[in-house]
Amino acid sequence: MNIYYFTGTGNSIAICRELRKHFEDAELRSIASFAGRTEIGDESDVVGFVVPTYYMDIPEIVGDFVSRLRLRPDAYIFAAIHYGLTYGRAFHSLNRILEAGGMKLSLGWGITVPDNSIVFKTALAKQPAMHLGMTETVSEFAAAVSDRRSVPLPGRNSAIQGLNSRMGAFMFRKVIGVDRKRVTDACTHCGLCSEVCPVNNVTVSEDSVVFGDNCAECFACIHWCPQRAVRFGFLKLTDKSQYTNPVVSAADVISQKDALSGIHGTS
Numbered sequence: 129m130n131i132y133y134f135t136g137t138g139n140s141i142a143i144c145r146e147l148r149k150h151f152e153d154a155e156l157r158s159i160a161s162f163a164g165r166t167e168i169g170d171e172s173d174v175v176g177f178v179v180p181t182y183y184m185d186i187p188e189i190v191g192d193f194v195s196r197l198r199l200r201p202d203a204y205i206f207a208a209i210h211y212g213l214t215y216g217r218a219f220h221s222l223n224r225i226l227e228a229g230g231m232k233l234s235l236g237w238g239i240t241v242p243d244n245s246i247v248f249k250t251a252l253a254k255q256p257a258m259h260l261g262m263t264e265t266v267s268e269f270a271a272a273v274s275d276r277r278s279v280p281l282p283g284r285n286s287a288i289q290g291l292n293s294r295m296g297a298f299m300f301r302k303v304i305g306v307d308r309k310r311v312t313d314a315c316t317h318c319g320l321c322s323e324v325c326p327v328n329n330v331t332v333s334e335d336s337v338v339f340g341d342n343c344a345e346c347f348a349c350i351h352w353c354p355q356r357a358v359r360f361g362f363l364k365l366t367d368k369s370q371y372t373n374p375v376v377s378a379a380d381v382i383s384q385k386d387a388l389s390g391i392h393g394t395s
């Protein structure tokens with residue numbers, strides 16, 4: 129079994145680790161580590177995806193990766209897509225890309241987790257219960273995967289869902305200002321934002337922090353900054369909105385850039 133994941137603030141890694149308790153032989157593979165590969169072959173008979181929801185859909189980096197992935201036509205494919213409020217059409221988008229390559233998503237499972245989008249922050253008091261709930265949900269999900277269950281995909285695939293997703297992305301990027309990244313004078317030029325960026329979109333020097341135009345919108349740079357110095361347009365962190373998964377470290381997130389990520393052995 130191979131499980132492909134993508135993360136910014138660690139929820140995917142925490143879910144992967146829970147899944148590994150049920151499937152010890154599963155190999156965790158970082159989507160970010162396959163950057164630049166035009167075609168990725170995988171002969172595994174069971175393949176999973178653990179990815180976040182962005183704008184009521186799958187992240188663009190995930191869609192792009194899946195379109196380059198070549199799986200066995202008879203592979204059993206499952207996805208755990210995590211979200212704070214709603215996953216919208218995420219499962220259907222993933223399936224559409226798989227079907228274009230002659231594959232099919234057999235099982236989709238939504239997992240509620242704390243929301244890292246800052247705009248829709250999850251109350252701190254609710255987060256411990258959510259983390260516990262995630263563990264329980266993964267147990268149910270793992271049982272369904274073990275049984276090779278195939279069920280109708282969660283969510284809807286309507287034109288309205290697509291419109292909602294595009295409008296949400298526009299609001300975040302252009303109005304709220306995710307496309308307008310900068311740092312404040314609180315920045316100590318420690319370099320962590322550059323290290324955690326899964327697509328190497330941040331360059332830190334002694335006197336500047338420069339954001340490129342290749343952002344995967346994972347929000348790692350803003351949440352992991354120890355000084356809360358990163359701003360996305362109007363978005364800034366407070367002690368109520370800064371979020372990273374409590375069992376995941378910055379080093380774990382950085383490791384997703386390695387070829388075949390190093391989160392296998394860690395607990």
Ligand SMILES: Cc1cc2nc3c(=O)[nH]c(=O)nc-3n(C[C@H](O)[C@H](O)[C@H](O)COP(=O)(O)O)c2cc1C
Pocket residue numbers: 134135136137138139140141179180181182183184185210211212213214215241242243244245296300345346347373
């Ligand atoms: C750009 C962006 C868009 C998001 N959009 C949604 C959304 O549409 N619906 C939702 O429920 N959560 C949304 N979220 C929250 C994330 O899906 C959620 O916090 C996820 O667990 C983060 O995963 P990670 O910790 O592995 O990076 C969004 C987060 C980001 C950064």
Ligand code: SF4
Pocket residue numbers: 311314315316317318319320321322332337352353354355356357358
């Ligand atoms: S992580 Fe924060 S303090 Fe460190 S270089 Fe980046 S913006 Fe500056």
Ligand code: SF4
Pocket residue numbers: 136321324325326327328329330339342343344345346347348349350
């Ligand atoms: S620039 Fe920030 S939000 Fe964009 S991909 Fe890099 S870490 Fe994620």
